[in-house]
Structure formats: structure tokens, C-alpha cells
Amino acid sequence: MPHTNIEIPERLPLYPQKEMVPFPYMIFPLYVDERELRVFSEADNYEKYVAIVLLRPDAATASTLADMSEIGTLCRVNQIKKLGDGRFKVTLEGMARLRILGIEQTAPVMLATCELVREFVEKSLVSEALVQSLNALLKISLSHGKPLPDDVMKMIDYIDNPARLSDLVALYVNLPASDLQELLETVDPLDRLKKVYVHLTNEVQRMQIKNEVSSEVTRRVGKNQKEYILREQMKHIQEELGEEDPRASDMNELRRLIEEAGLPEEVQKIADKELKRLERINPASPEYTVSRTYLDYLAGMPWNKSTEDSLDMVRAEEILNEDHYDLKKVKERIMEFLAVRSLKENMKGPVLCFVGPPGVGKTSLGKSIARSLGRKFVRISLGGVRDEAEIRGHRRTYIGALPGRIIKELFRCGSNNPVFMLDEIDKLGLDFRGDPASALLEVLDPEQNFSFNDHYLDVPFDLSKVMFITTANQLDPIPGPLKDRMEVIRLAGYSTEEKLHIARNFIIRREIEENGLANTPPEFHDAAVLKVISDYTREAGVRNLQRTIGSVCRKVAKEITQKKEPRKEITTEVVTELLGPRKFHNEVAAEDDRIGVVTGMAWTETGGDILFVEATSMPGKPELILTGSLGDVMKESARAALSYVEAHYGDFGIAPDAFENRVIHIHVPSGAIPKDGPSAGVTMVTALVSLLTNRPAKRGVSMTGEITLTGRVLAIGGLKEKVLAAHRAGVRKIIAPDRNRDDLEDIPENVRKELEFTFIHEAAEAVAVAL
16 A cells, blocks of 8 residues: 555644545645645645645634544645636645644644554455445446446456545545545544445435336336426425425415415305315316416405505695695595594495596596595496406306406405595496496495405405495496495586696696606796687596697797707797697677577586577478487477477567468587487577567577476586586576576686576576576
């Protein structure tokens, strides 16, 4: 044994380290920095020898002998090579075992006194048998796919020295540093050979099991299903190692989510039953995905998760005022809700229905209400929805089944008390797939929605804490039973002064920011905004006003990009220059008083409007001609008006023969626009009397009211919208039914001051005022 016959100096450079255990006959590299290189450079002074020893696991530093293992390895430095990253590669050759006797020096290089460990072994039957068994085991491991370097392969059959063979096999078996150190410290080669034999036997057994697993998996699934093979291999390996397989982990995670969801007792039973069923289903089956998705929805629904309401009424009022101007009734209703909520914790959420023309702020009110209450906001549009399953969901027996939009949005927002806005409820459809409006009855009924049953979940869910807000342009298309479940709040159009205020405080600031004029904001004069309101927009809301102001800002931005001087002020002249000729004219102020032409008022879903009723006559067979796209109710109203005038011709000073051989024609201009309703009755009576008495009607007087055959004037709806429209058109005198006198308080005070109101009981009173 040549390595054990060498002589070494009394002291050697010592290199303690934590990871590697070198053995005799082993050639290996070490990668060190410049500081660590000193030890190996110092080896030149000690016949190129250096002692390498393993630090004990609990040692933080290598300062004393107690921090190191007793037995280390004598190594010879064969080569030192500098690498590109500033580090060094040191090639070492293991020579022999040595014992560390003491530390002589710690700096700048650690020096230790050492002695070689002499190994003696006598050949015996036991040692020969162990050597042969070890060789056989190595060949078995090679047959299972464990590779060995070619030079080692050639050496195995010729090595009969137990010490040499045990060290070689120790490096071949993947052992932790602690086991390798134990083998290094085992001085008796025969004992060492026995320990190596045990380690190699375990390694061969592991390889045999692995190959058995691989063969079994291959037998089960065939050669072509690569992905399935990999999964099965992983499964068998985990079973052998006693680890949990991914599917079991997935089931445990789902079980944990269900336990933490706080499900009601009856829902918990259904979830547990479905979970047991899921565990028995093959993951490759389509039914597995259906069942898993269902359990995800059950576990993810906010059964007990609520957001805390902000009951600061002052702050809530500030938020509503920040976002919206006027709208007193809406703000008052929210304040009432907060007041009751502060006194009663478990109150049912109200169901409000905002009805009004487009652009008055119905949808944006929902966001402001959610912000003022500190609740989450959810919005879905019902416009064009025709399928009942959109509300109630599909039953799980169908492929691709999902919950309805109510449950789906609650699942997404993660709260059982959001502000839930159902937009455009008046535009729900109806076809062979069911009636969504009927499905909404349970959703919006506070007496039923505490146990809303979605077809997909098929378990009751409490919607009573949700604050539902619906919006509509008109109430008529909404079915009566659905309308009965909602608290209707009407949002009429804005007056000119209110539009000016909204533009000044909200729109102009937003459009300047949106169109990149924040650094050079132009100042909009009030007169310029009023010109936009009167000459370029004609609406109840402010949507077109916002678009038009945005158009002005865009044209200003365009001028800036063309290197023109930025406009500092927007005056009426600038508005005309940028927007071109006016689009709307004041119909009333621009016209003269005429015979047979009377100004009326109408309600439309986009707000109020004025209309003109024109009456004329011509010789011919007595007949009433009605034109102007009139609906059935309006035609009947015209016939009733003519019958009333004929019956009371003497009261109006009409000649007895005025109706003989005359064709009477009543026309309502804008013939392409359909018109209906009874509220033009008074207007038609006045137009007929004006025609038949040859007296012109005052163009600045506008009227509304339904008449009976006896001349009584009945109440009408939408007085506020009609009055605002007449005010926009330049009317200054209003004739309305006396039964609508109480509606006067809904009209803004500044509009009331500019108008003169006459309330009538009989149609004759309107004739006396208007002619």
C-alpha cells in the first residue's frame, strides 16, 4: 500500500470545511477564493501536502480542535488554476487518513500537528467473501442503470484490497457527509467493508423497487400514454416514500375551504355528500370537473362575509354632494336608510328603482351610494336579457351549466351585502327561454329573497342584506308585480340653471382633465355654457352637454398641437366659432300667435318635450282627419275633444253651422315620431276653438291635461318633465290640471319663479286663458 508508506512533516496546513469528505486515492477539485487559497499556496513549504478535515455539524467556526472531526485526509496539491470570475480551482489527490493532534497556529494560515493513521488487514475468508459480494452488488446496480466511469469499471475486478475497495464504493454510493465521515473514521478495513456493503445493499434495493414501479406502471397503461405514466410513477414513488399524493392534497384543501366557509347546516350536509362523491370520481371523467366547480362555488360564496357599513351620516352626505348635484329625494332616502341602519343592525336591504330620462345620473348614483355606505358595488345590465337562466342559473345536469348572474357576481365580490345595481330593468326581453322579469320577482322581494334558490347551487342563499338598485327610463314596460316590489324614485330632467351648475362643478373640470388641458385649462364663461345648453343640446339629462363641452376641449387641444396660442377663455363667440351654427332654435319665442295652433306639452322616455297641435278645416263631407303618428289613446282623445266642442259650441261663441259640410283636420308635427297618451286633450280643445272662432292662440302659453266628454280636466303624469321642457323652449305661462297642483313642489324654485301657472278644472278655463 504505497500511500501509507509516505513520510509527512510534523506540521501541516489545515483546511477545515463543511461539505466534502475526501478519501484516499480520490482526485477531486476544490473551488476557493483568494483568501482561502493561502492554505494551498502554503503547501509548497510542506512538500505540497495539506490536511483537509470536516467541521462538526454544531461548529460555527474552525477555531479549536473541538470544532473539527478527529480523522481527516492527507491531500497533495497537484494544480492551482485561476478562473475568470476571480476564483481558483485547486486539484487535490487524497493520500491517506490522518489524525489531527493539535492546532499550532490559526493565522494567517491554520497549521496543525498530525499523524498518519496506519491501516492493517489480514486476508481471510470473510474479507474475500465480502470483496466478492461487493463486486457482485456493484454489477447488479449497474444492471439497474447506475453508471460508473470507464476507468473504475476496469479497476473493480482487479481490486482485492478491502481498504481500497471500501473507499472506492463509498464514493460511488450517494451518502450524506455524516455517513462518509463515519466511514473515513472506521480505521479497520474489514469493518469499513461491512458498512459499505450495507449501504450498497440499500441502494440496490431502492433501484430494484424503482424498476418494479416503472414496470408495473408500464404494464398498466401501455407505451403511448406518456403523461399518465409520469403521474403513475410519481404516485407509486410517493406511496413508497409515505408522502401524500396531489389528488389527496387537493381534496384536503377543498375540505378545508368548505369548513372555513361557514356554510349553513343544510348546505354543509350537501357539500359533504358532494365531496365524498367527488373522491370516488376518476379525475379524467367530465363529471369530475362539474362536481369540482360546484364545490368551488359552494365554498367561495360569501355565506357569512359582510362589509361593515359606514354609519357616518355627515360623511355620506358629503360624498353624495361631491358626486351629484340636487337629487334631493334620492339623498334623503339614503340618509333615511343610514339612520334606520344605525338603530337596527339586521335590517332588510331596500329595493330602489330610479326612473328617469337618460343622462340624469341614475347609474352613477349607485356607485356614489356604495361609496357613501362603504359597501362593495356590483352592476349588471339587463338590457336585452331574454333568458331566465341569466337570473336563476342552469341546472347542473346541463353541459356548461353556470350560476345565474346574481350568484356569480356575489361570488366574485366576496360580500353578502353589496350595493347591487340592475341597470335598464325596463328593457328585459321575453321569449321561449322564459321570462327574466318573473325570475326577478324572488330576487327583489324582501319577503322571499332571504332564501333565493339558484338552479345551479340548488341551495337557498340569503339576499336580504343586499341593497338592490334598479334603473329604468320608463315604468310602463316593467310588469306590475315586479314594479310592486320596488320603491320608485323619479329623477326628472334638469333645469337650465341646474345644468349650468353641474357643468361648472363637474363636467368642465373632468373634460379638461380627460382632454389633456390640465396644464393650460381654459376658463369657461357662464354665458358660453348657457349657449351650449340652449343652442347645441336639447335633453333632460347632461350627457350631450358633456359630449359638447368635451368637443370644445378637443378642438382647443387640437389648436395647441398646431402651435397656436392656447385659448385662455371660452366665450359665446368662441363656442360659435368652434361648434358652428346652432342646432336648436327656440320654437316658441321665434313664432307668432296663429289661429288653430296651440302649444302643448308631452312626456317622453328621454324627458319632457313641447308639441304643437294644429287644427284646420276645409269644405267637404263632415269628417275628422288625424295625422302625426298618433296612438290609439291620442286619437280617442281628439274625438272626445271634437265631441265636447260640438256639444258646447254656444259656450265658446262658435257659429251653429261651423261644423256643417266641413272636414276638420288635426295634425301634430314631427310626424315621424310616434305619440300617444290622453294628456293633449285640453290642447286639442283649445286648438279647435281657436280654429272655429277664428281667434289666434297665444304661442307663449303651454298646456296639458286630459279631458272628459263633459269637459272636466283630469290629472296627468310627468308634470315636472313637461314644465322643464316648456321652460327650455321659452314658454312663460303654464296651464295644468288643478289636481296636479301638489306636483308644483317638485319643480325647482328658480323655474317656478320664471313661470306663471294657471290650474284649471274645466277645459273652458284653458280656452279663456290661451285665446
